[in-house]
Each structure stands twice: as structure tokens, then as C-alpha cells.
Amino acid sequence: MSSRDDILGRVRARLNRTPENAVTGRAAIEAALAMKAQGPRPAMPSQKSALVERLVEKSLGFSSTVERIGTYNDAPAAVARYLAGLDLPLRAVVWPQLAHLDWSGAGLTVEARGAVDRDPVGITGCFCAIAETGTLMLCGGPESPASVSLLPETHIALVPASRIVAGMEEGFALARAELGQLPRAINFVSGPSRTGDIEQTIVLGAHGPYRVHLVVVEND
Amino acid sequence: MKLRAHRFKQNALEALANPVLQASMKKAKGKFVDKRAIAIKEIDDFEATREAAKEIRNRVIENLDLWLEKFEQAAAARGAHVLWAKDGAEICRLVVDIGRKHGVKKAVKSKSMLSEEAGLNLALEAAGIQPVETDLGEYILQINDNEPPSHIIAPVVHKSLDEVADLFQKTHHTPRKTDIPQLTREAREVLRQHFLSAEMGISGGNFLIAETGSVALVTNEGNGRMVTTLPRVHVVITGIEKVIPTLEDLATLMRLLPRSATGQSISNYVSVLTGTKAEGESDGPEHLYFILVDNGRAEVVGSEFQDMLRCIRCGACMNHCPVYQTIGGQAYGWVYPGPMGSVLTPLYTGLENAIDLPHAATLCNQCGVVCPVKIPLPDLLRKLREKQVERHLRPWFERLAFRLWAWVASRPALYGLGTRFAVRYLKWLADGKGSIPRLGLAPEWTRGRNFPTPEGRTFRELYAQRGRA
Ligand code: SF4
Numbered sequence: 001m002s003s004r005d006d007i008l009g010r011v012r013a014r015l016n017r018t019p020e021n022a023v024t025g026r027a028a029i030e031a032a033l034a035m036k037a038q039g040p041r042p043a044m045p046s047q048k049s050a051l052v053e054r055l056v057e058k059s060l061g062f063s064s065t066v067e068r069i070g071t072y073n074d075a076p077a078a079v080a081r082y083l084a085g086l087d088l089p090l091r092a093v094v095w096p097q098l099a100h101l102d103w104s105g106a107g108l109t110v111e112a113r114g115a116v117d118r119d120p121v122g123i124t125g126c127f128c129a130i131a132e133t134g135t136l137m138l139c140g141g142p143e144s145p146a147s148v149s150l151l152p153e154t155h156i157a158l159v160p161a162s163r164i165v166a167g168m169e170e171g172f173a174l175a176r177a178e179l180g181q182l183p184r185a186i187n188f189v190s191g192p193s194r195t196g197d198i199e200q201t202i203v204l205g206a207h208g209p210y211r212v213h214l215v216v217v218e219n220d
Numbered sequence: 221m222k223l224r225a226h227r228f229k230q231n232a233l234e235a236l237a238n239p240v241l242q243a244s245m246k247k248a249k250g251k252f253v254d255k256r257a258i259a260i261k262e263i264d265d266f267e268a269t270r271e272a273a274k275e276i277r278n279r280v281i282e283n284l285d286l287w288l289e290k291f292e293q294a295a296a297a298r299g300a301h302v303l304w305a306k307d308g309a310e311i312c313r314l315v316v317d318i319g320r321k322h323g324v325k326k327a328v329k330s331k332s333m334l335s336e337e338a339g340l341n342l343a344l345e346a347a348g349i350q351p352v353e354t355d356l357g358e359y360i361l362q363i364n365d366n367e368p369p370s371h372i373i374a375p376v377v378h379k380s381l382d383e384v385a386d387l388f389q390k391t392h393h394t395p396r397k398t399d400i401p402q403l404t405r406e407a408r409e410v411l412r413q414h415f416l417s418a419e420m421g422i423s424g425g426n427f428l429i430a431e432t433g434s435v436a437l438v439t440n441e442g443n444g445r446m447v448t449t450l451p452r453v454h455v456v457i458t459g460i461e462k463v464i465p466t467l468e469d470l471a472t473l474m475r476l477l478p479r480s481a482t483g484q485s486i487s488n489y490v491s492v493l494t495g496t497k498a499e500g501e502s503d504g505p506e507h508l509y510f511i512l513v514d515n516g517r518a519e520v521v522g523s524e525f526q527d528m529l530r531c532i533r534c535g536a537c538m539n540h541c542p543v544y545q546t547i548g549g550q551a552y553g554w555v556y557p558g559p560m561g562s563v564l565t566p567l568y569t570g571l572e573n574a575i576d577l578p579h580a581a582t583l584c585n586q587c588g589v590v591c592p593v594k595i596p597l598p599d600l601l602r603k604l605r606e607k608q609v610e611r612h613l614r615p616w617f618e619r620l621a622f623r624l625w626a627w628v629a630s631r632p633a634l635y636g637l638g639t640r641f642a643v644r645y646l647k648w649l650a651d652g653k654g655s656i657p658r659l660g661l662a663p664e665w666t667r668g669r670n671f672p673t674p675e676g677r678t679f680r681e682l683y684a685q686r687g688r689a
Contacts, residue, residue, distance in 0.1 A: 004304040007460065007514045011285045014522035025283045029290055032279065032465050033431050039272035039472030042264045062488070114502030117416055133486040142500035146449050150442065168471035181298075182432050184497060184504050185449070188490040193442035195404060196482070197357035197374065199244070199381050200251050203404040206356060207411065208442030208489070 044166040051131040051164045058134025062191025064212040071219050075158055076106035078215050088154055092121035097143040114145035115152055122152035128163040128171050137171045140185035155209040160220035221336045221368050224553035225565050228576035231551035241378050241548050248377045252539035255483025262485055273476050274594045276469045277530035284521055287430050287463045294433030298495030300508040307515050308338030314511055316347040322453045324349055324420040330444040331355040332424030334457045334513050336555040352414045354443040356407055360384055363391045370549030373481050373535040378548045421447035425458035431466045434494040438487045445489055454505035460512050461529040476592035480534040516568030525600055528563050530593040537587035543580055559587035559597040566604055572613055578604035639678045647676040
């Protein structure tokens with residue numbers, strides 16, 4: 001007997017599974033999947049501006065930094081300013097999705113591709129952002145490679161204010177509505193990578209980025 | 221991991237006598253506890269969220285076979301291979317086969333408790349595949365000759381900075397450092413090379429989502445993302461009980477898991493991974509395997525211990541357990557320490573192999589109070605104790621003592637005489653002091669505490685006297 005049949009067989013025996021109760025069981029499963037019931041939710045503001053405030057406040061709590069700008073056209077200059085301010089290289093990989101912005105006009109050298117080990121800076125957009133916890137929701141794809149937010153020591157994310165939602169639930173609903181099926185990788189990112197393994201001392205930059213900088217685009 | 225639970229008493233005594241471990245445990249104590257207490261206040265209705273989480277987990281377990289079929293279907297529809305393993309040996313066999321099939325020489329691993337259950341690292345090494353642990357804590361243990369972890373989310377909580385400094389110097393052949401950020405950077409650089417060169421990534425899974433056929437992975441370090449983004453093969457190893465129905469259920473559980481574990485409102489990285497690399501995608505694995513593991517779980521379904529299958533492996537029960545806080549996790553002698561381990565180890569490895577674990581608790585119910593999915597841990601421990609007695613698994617002297625006790629207790633006159641003698645003897649032993657520092661007949665009782673002096677009269681004597689007055 002295959003291990004699959006053996007394991008499922010024992011589970012079925014322990015649950016007193018019969019053909020009849022399997023039918024009702026399957027109906028219950030389909031109903032649960034169709035209903036997608038939500039659990040209790042913490043109260044969140046409904047106004048867009050309040051959601052932005054909450055996202056900013058929570059992001060700072062996760063040791064991210066935040067700048068708010070007017071439009072996408074202001075983004076390259078804001079990114080250049082941030083990098084220059086920290087004495088970081090003005091060289092980055094960027095999501096192909098964002099390649100059309102005038103990066104060189106702001107003095108940046110960017111390449112639109114997935115990141116490799118030694119890329120110092122990664123610039124991404126985000127699928128949406130979650131105000132409840134100050135979290136970026138990144139969906140991987142040919143135009144939005146997951147490596148860009150992972151391998152470089154500095155991750156800069158452009159966050160359109162119009163895509164700031166209350167909770168993970170709204171993020172998943174958007175993914176279902178806009179993408180149909182889930183992308184291979186959805187990565188929720190809340191601040192820089194960290195570890196507390198050695199004597200519970202928190203150190204930033206365990207394997208992923210040391211710093212995460214959010215550029216919130218108010219009028220996208 | 222080799223089962224050492226039968227040596228619990230000896231392990232615990234060694235832990236109490238180990239000054240480095242004692243200092244580390246004292247340092248850690250409180251950190252997790254205090255941070256959790258603050259983090260749960262952010263949830264408006266924490267109790268209702270716990271109740272909802274309990275319901276989600278129960279709903280799955282009550283129809284576990286059907287939910288597993290659903291998950292399998294959805295995962296296969298996205299190009300994943302779903303395999304099944306009865307026990308640790310089968311996990312090892314399957315992973316080695318996958319490795320061979322894809323010409324794997326090195327496997328990077330994100331923390332997986334199931335791979336500890338299976339002793340997977342040794343099997344991979346034996347098959348010529350180099351396993352590299354990439355969670356910083358797990359990596360430290362691996363380079364210390366595959367030392368077992370002492371906590372499910374903070375595996376080196378028992379280790380001091382000095383020990384880590386020595387290990388890094390010895391392993392990396394670099395000048396000794398005692399600065400924690402510098403040590404972390406050193407590990408980052410060593411491990412980065414492994415992430416980039418490994419052909420296979422192995423991870424556990426915090427949850428499997430039946431609706432979409434996805435695995436959800438939660439980490440702070442980002443090693444989970446590395447392991448699932450860079451190598452061309454990804455193997456997920458999880459227990460069959462890890463399924464949840466929908467993405468909405470994941471959202472609910474994620475309000476509880478990090479808060480209960482580390483006191484964070486969310487972990488730095490939560491990834492929901494579905495299927496293989498898409499057309500035109502520059503990263504992600506070309507092959508994805510799920511290994512769904514029984515290893516004792518199927519037998520718990522429908523039993524009086526079924527509640528335990530709700531566990532979401534947050535570690536809160538051990539963080540809050542006075543026994544765990546005092547002896548650390550390694551004394552429990554298997555993969556899972558603390559109260560959850562004291563239930564899981566006997567269930568998964570056999571009651572006769574973990575005879576002391578159900579007694580390694582004060583039943584103070586701190587664990588039950590903090591458990592995010594409301595597992596009644598003290599009740600389950602009590603049931604295990606009952607089972608041991610039914611199956612005559614307790615040591616002969618304990619059984620004899622209880623038999624004697626029962627014989628005396630069912631003879632009121634003899635009982636009265638015995639207790640009258642005992643309290644007078646104890647009073648005499650105390651010699652006018654408030655407590656007895658050492659009980660001759662039961663030295664274990666007074667190893668860490670004094671025995672309070674009885675009044676010199678039994679309850680029955682006092683009752684008889686006052687009742688008459
Ligand atoms: S038993 Fe409860 S508290 Fe302990 S690890 Fe499992 S879920 Fe967490």
C-alpha cells in the first residue's frame with residue numbers, strides 16, 4: 001500500500017469516515033471555501049488618509065524609514081536623496097515595472113532585472129500595503145522579481161497611497177480580483193531582516209536587507 | 221534527532237548544575253513573556269481571535285482526510301508534487317531521492333522541526349548531499365556537532381555569547397569576535413555563499429492553505445525567502461495537521477502566531493508560496509515538492525488527545541512554563557520541549573519512551589492560558605499520567621507506594637494512627653524551627669526547598685476536638 005493510502009486510510013478510520021458522511025464533509029468544505037469567512041478584526045480607520053498615517057507609524061515601528069512624495073515623477077529624486085544622505089552607492093536594480101521612470105535624470109544608474117548577490121540597492125513597487133501592521137505585500141512575477149527586495153542590503157519600495165489597505169484580508173481579496181490565481185510568491189515584508197538568536201539581542205540584516213525605506217506616493 | 225526523553229531526570233539535574241545554561245535561561249526569561257503581554261493588547265478582542273483560531277484548527281482536524289485531499293488537488297494543479305511519508309525514515313528516503321534525481325550536492329535549509337524529527341541532516345550527509353542550516357540559531361547548533369535545539373523558535377536560547385564566539389572562531393578560522401552584530405554579519409557572509417550555490421532548498425511550513433495549494437512560511441531573518449527563491453528545487457516538509465482552509469484563515473492565525481511567539485505584531489517576512497517559477501520569471505524554483513508527514517499524527521486524530529493537533533508551534537507555552545524556564549529545552553530529550561513537548565513526545569514516540577515528561581509540569585496552567593489556540597495542556601498531561609498508570613508504566617516503587625497508600629487509606633483506624641505518628645515525627649524533626657531543610661526519607665522533595673513544619677496534630681484530631689467544643 002502506498003504511504004498516501006496508508007496515512008489517509010488511518011485518518012479516515014479514526015474519523016469514522018463513510019461514503020455518506022464524506023459527501024456532507026465535502027459539501028462543508030466547499031461551503032467554507034466559498035464563504036471565505038473572516039475572523040475578528042482590529043478596528044481600522046476607513047479614511048484613506050488615516051490608513052496612510054497608520055502605515056507610516058507602524059513601518060517606523062519595524063525600523064523602516066519613510067518619505068512621502070507627491071507623484072511618481074518625484075520618486076527618482078527622492079530615492080537619489082535618500083541614498084546620497086546615507087552615503088550609499090547611486091546604483092540600483094529596479095523592478096522592470098518601474099523602469100520607465102526617469103532614474104538617470106536624478107543621477108541614478110539603474111538596471112531593470114532580478115537582483116544578484118552584489119547589487120547594493122533594490123528598488124521595488126508593491127502590490128499593496130497593509131496599514132494594520134505596516135507591511136508591504138509584494139507579488140512576484142516577470143515584472144516584479146522577488147530577489148530585488150531580498151538580496152541587496154538596501155530595499156527601497158514605492159508605495160502608492162491608493163494601494164494602502166486595512167489588513168491582509170483586503171490584500172488577498174485584491175490578489176484574487178486582479179490576478180486571478182495567486183502568483184508563485186507573495187512576500188509580506190515588515191521592515192528589515194532581523195535576528196534575535198544570540199542572547200535575544202536584536203540585530204538588523206540577518207540575511208535580507210539592512211534597511212527598508214518606504215517612499216509613499218500620495219497622488220499616483 | 222535521537223530520542224533522549226527517557227533520561228529526563230538526569231538531563232534536568234545536569235541542566236540545573238550547568239552555570240552557563242542557568243545564566244542564559246535567566247537572561248531570556250521575561251523577554252518573551254513581557255513582549256507578548258504588550259503585543260496582545262493591540263488586538264481589540266484577543267479572546268475572540270483565539271476562539272476563532274481554535275475553530276479554524278478544529279474545523280480542519282474534524283475533516284482532516286478531506287482537507288488533505290483538497291490541498292493535494294490544489295497544489296498539484298499548480299505544478300507541485302505532493303508526496304507522503306509515514307515516518308522519519310521515509311522523509312529521509314524521499315528527500316534523498318529528490319536530491320539524487322536533480323543532481324543536488326548541497327541543500328540549504330530553513331528551520332523545519334519535521335526534519336529534526338527525521339534526523340534528516342545525517343541522512344543527507346550519508347547520501348553525499350551537504351545540508352546547511354541557515355536560521356542563525358540552527359546554524360550555530362549545526363557547527364557545534366549537530367547539537368539539538370532547545371527551543372522551537374529560539375534554538376540557541378541556552379547558549380552564551382562566549383560560546384558562540386568560540387564556535388565561530390573555530391569554524392570560520394577568523395579572529396575571535398564578541399560583538400553580536402559582527403558575529404551576525406560573519407554568519408550572513410558565510411551563509412550567503414551557500415544560498416547562492418545550493419541546488420535545493422528545504423523548508424518547513426507554518427501552514428498549508430487548502431484553497432490555493434500554497435505553503436505559508438514565517439521568518440524574521442529572511443532565510444526562508446532565500447531558500448525558496450534561489451535554489452532550483454524546493455522541498456517543503458510538514459505534518460499532515462498543518463492544513464488550514466483559506467487565506468482569510470491565514471490572516472486570522474497571523475494575528476496570533478508572531479504575537480504569541482516573539483511578541484511581534486507580525487514577523488518580518490511572511491511568504492505565501494504557490495507552485496513553481498512562472499514563465500519569464502527570473503527567480504523561484506523549477507520543481508516544488510510537498511512531503512506530508514504522519515510520524516504519529518494520524519493516531520492522534522479522533523483520540524482524547526486530538527486537541528493537541530491544533531498546535532501552531534508558537535512556543536508561548538514553553539516561554540511561560542516555570543519548569544522550562546528552569547531547565548531549558550534540551551532536558552526534554554526530543555524535538556519539542558516545554559509543555560507542548562511533554563504532550564507531543566509521548567504521543568509521537570510512545571508513552572513508554574517518555575515516562576517522566578507528563579510529570580515535568582506543575583500544572584499551573586500558565587501554558588493553557590497563553591496558548592493561542594486554547595489547547596488545554598494541563599488536562600492532556602493529566603490524561604497521559606492516567607494512561608501511564610493504566611498501562612502499568614510507572615516504576616515499581618511508585619506503584620508499590622500507591623498500593624500501600626491505598627491499603628492504609630481504606631482502613632480509617634490504621635490511617636489515623638499512621639498520620640498521628642507522621643506529624644509528630646515531622647514536628648520532632650523540625651526541632652522547634654519553622655521548616656525542615658532535609659527530609660531523610662524523600663530527599664528529592666527538599667533538594668530545592670524546605671518542608672514546612674506540621675503543627676504536631678492531624679486534621680482529624682483537631683476536628684474531633686473542636687467538633688466537641
Ligand atoms: S501548544 Fe499552544 S502555546 Fe504551545 S506551541 Fe502549541 S500553539 Fe503555541
